[in-house]
Amino acid sequence: MREVCISAAHTVTGLGPDLDSLWRGVMAGESAIRPLTRFATDRYLTGNASWIEGLESKSSQSRLYPLLEQLFDGFVPVPAGTTLITASTKGCIDGMERLQMGLPGDPAEVPMAPLLQHIAGRLGMTASGININAACASSTIAVARAASLIAAGRSESVVVVCMDLVSEFVFSGFSALQALSRTACRPFDRNRDGLILGEGGAALLLMSREQAIREGWPVLGVVSGWGSANDATHITAPARDGCGLIQSVRQALKRAAIAPAEIAAISAHGTATVYNDLMELIAFRTLFGERSIPMHSIKGAIGHTLGAAGGIEVALGLKCLEAGQLPPTVGLLEPEEAGEGFLSCSAEPIDGRYLLSTNSGFGGVNAALILRREEG
Amino acid sequence: MDAYICGIGWVTGAGFGWGSQGGEWTMPDLPLPPLTRKDVFPEPNQRFGRMSEYTKLGLAAVTFALRDAGLEKWADKRPIGVVASTRLGCLATDLEYHTTVLLDGGGLASPNLFAYTLANCFLGDAAIQFGLTGSSFAINETGGDNLDAIRMALEDLEQGEADTMLAGICDLAVPEAFADSVSLTPGAVFLVLAATAPAASNNYGIVSLVGDGTLLHNGSATNSLFELVQRAMTGIIR
Numbered sequence: 001m002r003e004v005c006i007s008a009a010h011t012v013t014g015l016g017p018d019l020d021s022l023w024r025g026v027m028a029g030e031s032a033i034r035p036l037t038r039f040a041t042d043r044y045l046t047g048n049a050s051w052i053e054g055l056e057s058k059s060s061q062s063r064l065y066p067l068l069e070q071l072f073d074g075f076v077p078v079p080a081g082t083t084l085i086t087a088s089t090k091g092c093i094d095g096m097e098r099l100q101m102g103l104p105g106d107p108a109e110v111p112m113a114p115l116l117q118h119i120a121g122r123l124g125m126t127a128s129g130i131n132i133n134a135a136c137a138s139s140t141i142a143v144a145r146a147a148s149l150i151a152a153g154r155s156e157s158v159v160v161v162c163m164d165l166v167s168e169f170v171f172s173g174f175s176a177l178q179a180l181s182r183t184a185c186r187p188f189d190r191n192r193d194g195l196i197l198g199e200g201g202a203a204l205l206l207m208s209r210e211q212a213i214r215e216g217w218p219v220l221g222v223v224s225g226w227g228s229a230n231d232a233t234h235i236t237a238p239a240r241d242g243c244g245l246i247q248s249v250r251q252a253l254k255r256a257a258i259a260p261a262e263i264a265a266i267s268a269h270g271t272a273t274v275y276n277d278l279m280e281l282i283a284f285r286t287l288f289g290e291r292s293i294p295m296h297s298i299k300g301a302i303g304h305t306l307g308a309a310g311g312i313e314v315a316l317g318l319k320c321l322e323a324g325q326l327p328p329t330v331g332l333l334e335p336e337e338a339g340e341g342f343l344s345c346s347a348e349p350i351d352g353r354y355l356l357s358t359n360s361g362f363g364g365v366n367a368a369l370i371l372r373r374e375e376g
Numbered sequence: 377m378d379a380y381i382c383g384i385g386w387v388t389g390a391g392f393g394w395g396s397q398g399g400e401w402t403m404p405d406l407p408l409p410p411l412t413r414k415d416v417f418p419e420p421n422q423r424f425g426r427m428s429e430y431t432k433l434g435l436a437a438v439t440f441a442l443r444d445a446g447l448e449k450w451a452d453k454r455p456i457g458v459v460a461s462t463r464l465g466c467l468a469t470d471l472e473y474h475t476t477v478l479l480d481g482g483g484l485a486s487p488n489l490f491a492y493t494l495a496n497c498f499l500g501d502a503a504i505q506f507g508l509t510g511s512s513f514a515i516n517e518t519g520g521d522n523l524d525a526i527r528m529a530l531e532d533l534e535q536g537e538a539d540t541m542l543a544g545i546c547d548l549a550v551p552e553a554f555a556d557s558v559s560l561t562p563g564a565v566f567l568v569l570a571a572t573a574p575a576a577s578n579n580y581g582i583v584s585l586v587g588d589g590t591l592l593h594n595g596s597a598t599n600s601l602f603e604l605v606q607r608a609m610t611g612i613i614r
Contacts, residue, residue, distance in 0.1 A: 043483035089494060093470075099553060100474045108557040111464055112516035130524055133465065133495040134513035141513050145528070148535055154587075169474060172482040173490030228511035228537075232453055232503040236491050247455075247509060251537075362491065363500030365512065 004147040005374075007217035008076040008205035009315035012067060013302040014050030014198055018074050022312070023319045026301045026327040027347055033185060033196050033303055039168040044175040045182050049166045050198030050303030060104040062092035063165055064115070071163070071201040072122055078205065079215065083155040084120050084129030085146050087139035087162040089307040091115050091131070093169050119161055133307070135361030136269070137228070138162070139202065140310030143369055144226035146206045157207035162311030166199040170306070177236065179273055185304075186331040187270035187297035188277050188339050195271040198303020202311030221318040224258070224354065225370035227251025236362050238276050242283025244366035245358060249287055252368040256354070260288050263370070264352025265326045266342070267313045269359045270297020271304050272331065276360065281338040292341035294348040300331030310359045314369060317355045321373035324350050377534035379541075381580035381608050383447065383568030385440025387411065387433055389561070394444035396578050401609040403602055405561045407549065411436050426488060427501060428469040434460060434498035434546040435505065437564035441542060442506055444578060445568035450507045457510025457532055458499050458542040461517050461525040463560050465495030468548050498546065510538045522601035523591050526567065530585040533571045541569045545601060565605055580608035 010018060014032025015025035025032070032050040041047035054070065055063040091112050098105035108114055112131045120128040132142045139162035146158035174180050174197065181194035205217075212219050229251065231244035238245075253260060268280050284295070298313055305312055320326050326348045335343035353373045360366045384395035389406025392415065393399075409415075413424040416436045424432065438458070442448045447456075473489040491497065495514035503512055511532065517524040522545050529543035544566030550558045569583065583604065584592040591598050598604045 040481060043481040096467075096470060097474065100471065100478065106557075107554045110467065110554065111558055113463065113518045116516065116518050128518035130518070131516040132513055133516065135494050135496055138513075141511065148531060148537075152531065152535060154531070168477065168482065169470070169493075172477045172485040173473070173487070173493065175482070176485040176487040176490055178487075228513075229455070230500070230503040230509050230512050232507050232509050234504070235497065235500045244509065362494055363496045363512065364503050365496065365500070367511075 001151045002153060003209040004150045004206055004223040005209055005212045005219040006204055006206055006221050006223060006318060007212055007219060009220055009318055010071060010075045010203045011200065011312050011315045012052060012070045013200040013312060014052055015302055017070050019315050019319060022316060026298060026330065029328050029330055031301050031330050038166065044171060045180040046196065048196055051166050052199055060098060062095045062109055064092050064163060067163060067201050068119065071203050075203045076205060078123045078125060078159050079157050082125060082157040082159050083149060084125050084127065085142045085158055085160050086116060086119060086129065086131040087142035087307045087311060088131055088164055089133055089135060089138055090164060090167065090170060093167045094165060097167060097169055123159060134365045135363050136306055136309055137359040137361045137365045137367040138307035140359040140367035140369055141228055143204065143223065143310065143314055144228060144367060147223040147226055150206055150208050156211045157205065160204045160206065160311060162308040163201040164199060164306040164308045166197050171197055181272060184331055185272045185300045186333065187272040187299050187329050188336050188343050189332050190334045190336050192272045192274060192277060195273055195299065196303045198305045200302060200305040200308045200312050202308055202315050204311060204314060219374045221321055221374055222372040223369060224372040225252035225256030227255065228367040231364035233364060238279040238360055240279060242279045242286065244364060245280065245283040245360055246286055248366040248368040249356065252370045256370045258354060262352060262354050263293060263356045265320060265350045265355045266293055266295035267317050267355060267357040268295050268297050270299050272299055277336065278338065281336060284342060294326040294344065294350060295342040296326050296329045300329055313357050317357050317371050320350060321355055321371060326350055377530045378582050378584045379530055379533050379569040379571060380573055381567050381583055382570050382574035382578055383441045383445025384580060384605060384608060385437045385444055386563065386565040387436050388563035392436060392440065394440040395580060395609055396444050401605055403561055403563050408562050423501065428466060428492035430466045430469055430548050431492055431498035431501055433548060433564045435501050437544060437546065437566045438502045438542060441566040441568050447568065453507035453509045455510045455538055456508045456540045456542065457538045458502060458508060458512040459525040459528045460499060460514045461522060461545045462495050462514055463547050464550065464558060465514060466493055466497060468551055469493055471551055521599060526591060527585055527589060529569050533569060539571050542566050543569060565601065
């Protein structure tokens with residue numbers, strides 16, 4: 001098996017147009033969650049989301065295209081022969097909304113294939129690749145697939161592009177499911193009452209250690225392990241015992257060939273819904289026992305970015321390992337009792353080389369990645 | 377990587393069924409047959425009636441494939457993974473859900489329909505119905521051969537992620553508003569792929585993934601999922 005390195009990482013989130021602005025924002029405890037003006041929200045549980053400036057356009061084109069432009073403007077040139085994997089749950093969903101409302105729009109924009117072709121063309125790639133849809137674990141699984149391809153020698157390098165928008169389509173749905181917070185996004189807080197949506201994108205360039213050395217690419221970190229499993233219990237709710245997440249993490253630990261004791265920090269899914277957060281705490285307690293491990297969630301700072309979440313969290317995870325610091329969980333005021341030893345309202349040092357990043361989603365999906373700090 | 381095809385299930389414009397029933401397999405560009413619970417499950421199933429048409433389609437094909445492979449009945453959850461390729465995913469459900477959003481400023485948005493507005497949603501239902509705890513996700517591919525899900529399942533088998541995988545395609549007919557933009561043959565077809573030779577179930581031959589991404593069936597290159605299924609059905613060994 002070949003070693004899988006991450007050589008470039010870039011993000012666009014409500015906290016800014018790059019990874020540095022995201023890092024500075026979360027370390028300062030800032031949140032991009034604010035009133036949303038994109039559509040009327042008076043019939044929904046909240047009027048807030050984390051959204052990106054500059055996506056509005058007078059044209060009928062989806063907001064996803066300007067988001068991608070912001071993302072690719074700050075990204076590196078992609079090496080020749082790189083494979084493309086994207087992750088998105090709803091793609092150009094705002095294009096479908098426009099058509100449904102009788103507004104000008106292009107039906108050809110709605111399927112994923114033209115979006116994939118656009119991304120491939122924009123990055124100068126010859127093959128259009130595939131999009132992965134695994135709900136809120138889409139980009140976690142996309143990174144895992146990329147790592148698997150490289151480890152097995154099927155690809156030398158893979159670019160993973162993760163993206164999703166704040167749309168009324170999704171906003172109304174989570175509101176109808178009573179999953180949106182009426183107050184604020186408070187991951188792992190004992191008074192949490194739901195998630196807040198966000199939009200964002202991430203671009204990650206993964207490659208073999210051999211290619212990184214041969215072509216002089218930097219190594220920001222290593223993808224050491226990955227795993228994915230289904231709860232097989234419920235369509236929209238997590239398994240209360242965390243069985244799928246536990247199985248995913250165990251697979252990732254086995255792939256990384258490390259013991260649970262070597263995990264030094266956790267980037268949790270932490271949506272701030274009552275059941276997701278409790279499920280994660282149960283799973284991590286099962287996996288790590290009573291040991292204290294710094295854990296955080298980014299959702300209070302940039303909202304739940306759905307199919308982009310895992311990619312953004314990988315990019316931020318690399319910064320965490322580089323800096324040796326785990327940011328605070330924005331919105332967390334009174335940690336859930338079950339999270340004692342995991343949770344902190346302030347930034348914490350990371351004492352070790354390995355960070356675990358996990359996501360879970362509708363359809364019972366769970367996925368885990370283990371990132372390793374590059375030494376020297 | 378080699379894998380044994382030990383189950384095939386489908387819903388196409390020609391009808392629905394599974395490989396060991398025999399007969400010629402086709403996937404004509406015709407309207408799909410309506411699916412009732414009795415068509416898919418012999419016993420009562422409280423969930424089926426509430427599912428979206430996209431979910432019913434995918435779940436039915438998965439059910440038939442597992443039935444064909446002798447894997448429908450289960451007692452303990454199993455680490456079987458599923459990869460489903462789709463062009464339009466749940467677009468028909470999206471349109472239906474969005475009409476409920478437009479009714480009253482979103483105040484009447486249907487939570488039940490919203491739960492089915494993800495392309496991977498039927499995989500969750502399949503996981504629950506059959507205790508499948510492997511990795512499950514949907515993909516959108518841009519190539520025309522409909523074989524990427526099979527390739528990814530073979531990669532998972534090669535990597536030891538699972539011993540058994542389901543892989544296939546699932547698409548409803550193109551909604552009228554998109555008919556000028558998208559062309560596809562509606563239907564769902566799933567194959568059960570096993571890393572080791574099946575003991576008691578059917579054997580439809582060996583599918584292999586070679587270095588350049590070419591798929592072989594019993595050593596001969598295959599150019600599309602339709603061709604693969606037709607070849608497998610022709611050469612069935614029971």
